Amino acid sequence: MEDKPRTDIPANFSREVFNMLDDLDQHLYFRWDLTNDCVSLHEPLPHRFRELPVYLPQASTQFWTERLIHPEDRPILHAYLHSIFRLGEKTITEHTRKASAKLRVRHHRGSYLWAEVHIVTYFDDGVPIVAYGNMRSIQAEKLWQQRMQAKADRDSLTGLLRKEAAIHQMRNAIEGFLPGRDHAAMLLIDADGFKAINDNFGHLFGDGVLAEMGRTIRGHFRTTDIKGRIGGDEFLVLLRNTQDTEGIQRHLAELLTALHHNYQSGGRTLPFSISIGVALYPDHGSSYRDLFAHADRALYEAKSRGKNQACVYQPKFYQEASSVANSRDPESTIDLQMRAFEDNMAEFVLQLFYETNSPEATINYAMSLLGRLYNLDRIVIARCDTKTGRYHDAFEWVGPDGGTLTGPEYTRMARERRRMILDEAHPTPYGVVSVCENTETLAPTHAKTAYFFGLKSYAYCIIPHGAETMGCIGVESTHPMTIRKELLRSLNLFSVLLGNILLPQDSSLALQKRLDLLADVLDHLPTPCYVLDNATKEVVYANAPSRASGNHNPDAPGQRKALLHEHTKDGHDLLLVTKNDEALSYL
Structure with missing residues (x-):
């Protein structure tokens, strides 16, 4: 029997092994003459890089003008060139320098291919002379990573971005806007009546309602818009490249109509709709934080006007509040958020803080709910300077019959007013509070101060932080008012949340x-x-x-x-x- 040819099996890495592995990995080798700024590719070119030019004169310029590198990855090339040339200074003492990067290079038909690049630069007396490098495709690896990341970033119920991914993408997009050139709109969308549906029809039914919201929102906006679910029944959308306010409102009217339903189950019918708050870039803010706070305030205004509508932010929203007539049925006028706030303020505020990631937005919204809940005219949060012991107003909410006290005409009397309130503060089961149900009963000097400010009753609570005093939170009315224990409990709880969570400690x-x-x-x-x-x-x-x-x-x-x-x-x-x-x- 004739012996079969014997295969020589390498005992260790050899040039043959390296060549075979290199053929599988399809490396592209190149030489960059840095003195003359020309790049030559080593032939034959791997199949995946066949569209690249074999010789590239004026390479550092053509990388930009011929779009050989993806625009988003050009800073990598810029950083490499800066690091080796050092603005002409001979500060490099080593003979060679190695660098690696992952970037996208032009493939064919204008598309880009992810590649991993390794490069060794040779220097002569600190001056870069030539660079040798190789490049291999990592397209499959990158696409797999992107698919896994996209899957992790998506909310499985609605198909929209999860909260963290949506906020991250919106922040990046807004940071890239130019106020004089770009226009955008941030939409905060909240369900009306979802809790009642969830409680009466069950969580599975509620999940179906949320899934339908997600499908409808996806279908009503462009693929270039950023759409996310940031809470249980709260959604956030960033519309790019839009300046037509009337067009936005028409589009939102269609969305409102599409999500206005009467859901039925077990012989019972419950209404469902959405409310939308809108903030415009750059008119209402140039950062994610400002746009979200203003969209949130516009959403509150849409809710207070009867729900099932979209409201574009206006600065006057911070000075005006919609009045709620006492003769109306509380079940039909106080929305579910108000009831959730009343039932468990701490849980509501903490959830709001988690969803907005903004202490300012949380404080402003919670103040508006507290003012509506107790029919107040003004709420103020004052900070105390730990070094001087002096107070200054940090947050203010004004009701329909109240007035802001930030004008210069009040400056001279501000200290007297603060003294009038804080001199009467004393420990109680509800914290250190100062209460007056009718300022006409105060001493003549204080009564005169109260008259100047149109103040007829108030309740203030000190904001504690350990053994220190961070400030105070106060509620006021332009009419004599009975200060109920429920109000004092709310003030005390709010003050604890402010002192330990919401107010920055080192502002x-x-x-x-x-x-x-x-x-x-x-x-x-x-x-x-x-x-x-x-x-x-x-x-x-x-x-x-x-x-x-x-x-x-x-x-x-x-x-x-x-x-x-x-x-x-x-x-x-x-x-x-x-x-x-x-x-x-x-x-």
Whole structure:
């Protein structure tokens, strides 16, 4: 019998083994003459890279002009060139430098192929001379990763993006917008009546309603728009490249009609609809945070106007609130969010904070619900500076009969007003509170202050943070009001949430540091000068030369920086003035 040819099996890696593996992996080799800026590819080219030119003169330019590299990956090439040339400085001491990257190169018919590139650059006296590299396709690997990521990013019930993926994509898109060129719209969509359907018809029925919402939302918007489910029955959409407000409203009217149903089960019928809040880029904000807060406020307005409608944000929404007549049936006027807030404020606020990821939006919305729940005229949250002990208003909600107190005409009386309220604060089972059901019963001086502000009743609660006081939250009315225990309990709970979760603990530290630096700079000026509050003409700071001359020394040394800090935090215009009363500039 004739012996079969014997195959030589390599005992270790050899050139033959490497060549065979290389053929399977289809490496493309190239040489980049950095002195003359030309790239030559080593032939024969692997099948996947057959569309690339074999020789490329003026390579660093053609990579851009011929779109050989995907536009989003061009910064990788820019970083490589910057790292080897170092703006002409001979700072590179090694003879070679290695680099690797994953980017997309042009394939055929204008499409791009994911590739992994390795490159070795040779230097002569710090000057890059030539680079050798190889490139292999990782298209299958990248497509698999993208499919897995897309699957992980999708909500299985609605087919829309999950909350984290939607927010991430929207943030990236908004950061790439140019205010003078791009226009977009953020839509916050919330179901009306979903909880009743879920409670009465069951969770499986409710899941079907949410799935239908998802299908309808997907079908009503473009593939380029970003669509996500960010809560149980709350959805967020970012419309790109849109400027026609009337066109948006017509489109949303069609969506409202498509999702307006009467669901039936077991002989019972329940209505279902949606409400939509709209914020426009750049008119209503240039960041995700601002657009979401304004869309959220517009959504609240749509709910308060009767639901089943879309409302575009207007700045006046923060000063106006829709009145709720006492004669109406509470079941038909107070929406489900109001009832959820009343039943379990802590859970509602924490869920809202989780969904918005914005302390400001959470505080503003919770204040509006608290104001509606107790028929209040004004709610204010004041922060306390831990260094100076002075208060400043940080958040304000105004009801239909209330008025904002942020104008300069109230500046002179602000401290007296705060003293009137906080001097009466005392410990109670509901925290440290100050309560007055009729300000006409106060001492004459305080009653006069209350009359100036149109304040007839109030309840304030200190915001604790451990053993410290972060500020206070207060509710006010323009009429005498019975302060119920339920209101005090709500204030106390809200104050705990503010002190431990919602209010940042170090918001005044950066400002304090800047003001300390400003005071130090002013003290080292050779010329006597001082700082005025432009609204009240009150001297809030005098520099060291001015204090030495005995002029314009408003308070004791320990209080000068406190005054400067307080007036800056309150948002007042500050005016720097010389000893000759010549105004230099605004600070």
